[in-house]
Amino acid sequence: MEGKVIVVTSGKGGVGKTTVTASIGAALAMQGKRVAVVDMDIGLRNLDVVMGLENRVVFNIVDIIKGKCKLKQAAIKDRRIENLFLIPASQSDDKNAIKPENMVWLANKMRKEYDVTLLDCPAGIEQGFKNSIVAADEAVVVCTPEVSAVRDADRIIGLLYAQSITPKLIVNRIVPKMVENGDMLSHEDVVEVLSIDLIGLIEMDDRVVVSTNTGTPLVLQNDSKAGKALTRIAMRLDGHPDLAIENPMAQKGFWKKIGLKLSRKN
Amino acid sequence: MKFNELLKKLMNKTDSRDIAKKRLKFALLTDKLEVKTDTLGNLQKDLVEVISRYFVIETESIKIDIQRSEKSSALIFNTPILSATNQRGLPSA
Numbered sequence: 049m050e051g052k053v054i055v056v057t058s059g060k061g062g063v064g065k066t067t068v069t070a071s072i073g074a075a076l077a078m079q080g081k082r083v084a085v086v087d088m089d090i091g092l093r094n095l096d097v098v099m100g101l102e103n104r105v106v107f108n109i110v111d112i113i114k115g116k117c118k119l120k121q122a123a124i125k126d127r128r129i130e131n132l133f134l135i136p137a138s139q140s141d142d143k144n145a146i147k148p149e150n151m152v153w154l155a156n157k158m159r160k161e162y163d164v165t166l167l168d169c170p171a172g173i174e175q176g177f178k179n180s181i182v183a184a185d186e187a188v189v190v191c192t193p194e195v196s197a198v199r200d201a202d203r204i205i206g207l208l209y210a211q212s213i214t215p216k217l218i219v220n221r222i223v224p225k226m227v228e229n230g231d232m233l234s235h236e237d238v239v240e241v242l243s244i245d246l247i248g249l250i251e252m253d254d255r256v257v258v259s260t261n262t263g264t265p266l267v268l269q270n271d272s273k274a275g276k277a278l279t280r281i282a283m284r285l286d287g288h289p290d291l292a293i294e295n296p297m298a299q300k301g302f303w304k305k306i307g308l309k310l311s312r313k314n
Numbered sequence: 315m316k317f318n319e320l321l322k323k324l325m326n327k328t329d330s331r332d333i334a335k336k337r338l339k340f341a342l343l344t345d346k347l348e349v350k351t352d353t354l355g356n357l358q359k360d361l362v363e364v365i366s367r368y369f370v371i372e373t374e375s376i377k378i379d380i381q382r383s384e385k386s387s388a389l390i391f392n393t394p395i396l397s398a399t400n401q402r403g404l405p406s407a
Contacts, residue, residue, distance in 0.1 A: 194334075195334050195337060195338050195341075198338055199338060199341055199342065199345070202342050202345070203345070227331070229329075230322070230329025230330065230331045230332070231329065231330055231331060232331055233331055233334050233335060233338075234331070237331065237334075237335050240335075241335065241338050241339060241342065
């Protein structure tokens, strides 16, 4: 059976695409799938550092397309998680080094080799975005509860529909206490404005920064709320579409907060 | 929480969350009405072609524009007519 290609996109930069891609990839691999994550941001490579694989980059996606190496040679195998591979972006090439038809060719090769291929799309709607969506079977749109991110997400959703892709939405960096106080858009607000289906809600989580600092997969940290939410998103993406979406809630009360602090330490 | 809500109502304070939602809805609506610069030009060319079949118009002084207001948007096309195209001499087949 052929695998599928899923693009993770957002329009706006800095909403968590790369973290989401790395984490979903890791979670899917841990669930037994053969997974490749591809950094589509030519010239601004980042997925490798987030995954802690930056020292092992030899070949990159542009090398594969130019025929300088085989797909398997460029795919870096993660040593902590079995069946997880990274195809890094090129840091020196121009954004236009890859054309849409090259990506269609590569995606076909990837479908044969991996169960799931995740494309970490660059911000914006230029060449890198076009290359990413032309090759994708499915799409996940990442959005934070901010006016700017939601507006860009709307534009992206429109462009995906034009490619006959119906995307699913992740609302990232929710601060439940702010939502409760009326100081932040709730995920219901975001869904109402964008009118697309949700696939997951991720709470603001300090552990994400720590995980990126060290280059360790977020889903391996069992005290991370975001990591847990991402594991569940990975399950929904592959085989468990009806798994309930947990709504992040504000921790109430002094004792619960103490309890959380204690459980973190263990 | 209930008490806080009551307090906010009494102080007549709107949540920034609601303001954000309203602004977003309006922005998305106007975003969708925005057209590429050549779209209006192409439309003008097509319109002139069609109208010229029926009227002699002055192509130089044609104005085409989209007018937006808070509640609705309209496409405004303004052209002076010089005369009707003379079709009397052409009996229909």
